[in-house]
Amino acid sequence: MQCQLPARYEYGEHTADIAVIAYGCTLEEAFTNAALGVANLTYYTDRVEAREFVEVNVEGEDLEQLLFNWIDEFIYLFDGRKFAYGDYFRDVRIEGNGPYRARAVVGGEHFDVNKHGYRGLIVKAMTYNMMEIGKVNNYWRLRFVVDI
Secondary structure (H helix, E strand, O other): OOOOOOOOEEEEOOOOOEEEEEEEOOHHHHHHHHHHHHHOOOOOHHHOOOOEEEEEEEEEOOHHHHHHHHHHHHHHHHHHHOEEEEEEEEEEEEEEOOOEEEEEEEEEEEOOHHHHOOOOOOOOEEOOOOOEEEEEOOEEEEEEEEEO
């Protein structure tokens, strides 16, 4: 059966923060789209060039902790290293049955507001608030809230 996604990601309403809903035909694709959804709250990922690649490795006892640590690592890449990543994900793998490990190589470059733009939001932190991970029909759906 062909996987039909409703979107790569979308945003949901939340009283003070932003809910991100990411989709993927595989769990790896959903995790990738979740990271892109978070980045696109702050800057335009389609303006990013893959000038360098960084490795992302996170672990979690369950899928919720794995997603939390995954998004937290991408928030750090931008906030702590000023690394603007784009849609350049390679070798994305999720392994294990609890504990889990997620790995990827992601391309991007040093953030430049003149090049990448600024959408007016800074993602401060990942939360467990309203987190849901599951299969819907033939695709994965991730829902989580980030603090802005």
